Amino acid sequence: MKKRVVIFGDSNTWGYDAATGGRFNEEIRWPMVAAKLLGNEYRIMEEGLCGRTTCLDDPFNEGLSGLSYILPCLQSHSPLDMLVIMLGTNDCKERFSLTAANIALGMRRLVKKALEAEVWRDKPNILIIAPGPILKECELSPVGKNMGICSDKSYEIAKEYKLVAEELGVGFFDSDKYVVMNDIDFIHLTADSHIALAKEVSEIIKNSLESKELKA
Numbered sequence: 001m002k003k004r005v006v007i008f009g010d011s012n013t014w015g016y017d018a019a020t021g022g023r024f025n026e027e028i029r030w031p032m033v034a035a036k037l038l039g040n041e042y043r044i045m046e047e048g049l050c051g052r053t054t055c056l057d058d059p060f061n062e063g064l065s066g067l068s069y070i071l072p073c074l075q076s077h078s079p080l081d082m083l084v085i086m087l088g089t090n091d092c093k094e095r096f097s098l099t100a101a102n103i104a105l106g107m108r109r110l111v112k113k114a115l116e117a118e119v120w121r122d123k124p125n126i127l128i129i130a131p132g133p134i135l136k137e138c139e140l141s142p143v144g145k146n147m148g149i150c151s152d153k154s155y156e157i158a159k160e161y162k163l164v165a166e167e168l169g170v171g172f173f174d175s176d177k178y179v180v181m182n183d184i185d186f187i188h189l190t191a192d193s194h195i196a197l198a199k200e201v202s203e204i205i206k207n208s209l210e211s212k213e214l215k216a
Contacts, residue, residue: 014048018184033198054106078119086129094148100156127171130158132179135186
């Protein structure tokens with residue numbers, strides 16, 4: 001059986017294209033680009049959902065809590081070798097009134113639930129990705145009507161996620177150095193950023209799973 005990896009995220013994992021209001025194709029979406037880079041020994045399951053949060057129920061849209069869906073999601077794709085999670089952008093919405101530290105607590109709940117799930121082929125192997133920060137211009141864009149005041153706290157998420165990763169003994173990657181937000185809504189990745197992110201994350205996945213094989 002191929003090495004099985006779930007990539008669990010929001011619209012920037014789903015592949016939202018701000019220029020069209022639609023979805024980037026498989027040649028651009030970062031989970032699918034990562035799958036191509038990793039090759040035939042890997043099976044990448046992309047689990048992106050626009051609006052998804054770490055653990056929050058949105059009052060206007062149902063089914064967006066990652067915590068509520070993570071277990072059946074992982075069970076349906078089991079047995080798993082690795083889980084990659086990139087969430088937190090939607091937790092920044094003003095209506096949730098969270099700090100970056102609060103958002104990290106949501107990620108902590110999500111990771112703990114995944115660690116305890118009986119879905120792993122071997123031992124749990126999880127990577128937390130801190131999403132790229134929301135640019136301030138987003139608050140003045142049409143998307144800002146939904147997001148509200150959200151930018152400042154997004155810049156603090158990475159350091160809080162790193163603490164969670166260290167506490168729980170899972171991997172951590174800060175995507176900020178590798179991605180750029182578009183100049184339309186200032187919250188979604190450019191096409192080039194999808195490619196750049198795929199290159200970095202595919203290397204992390206490969207190194208993580210190959211090092212496990214070497215240790216075994």
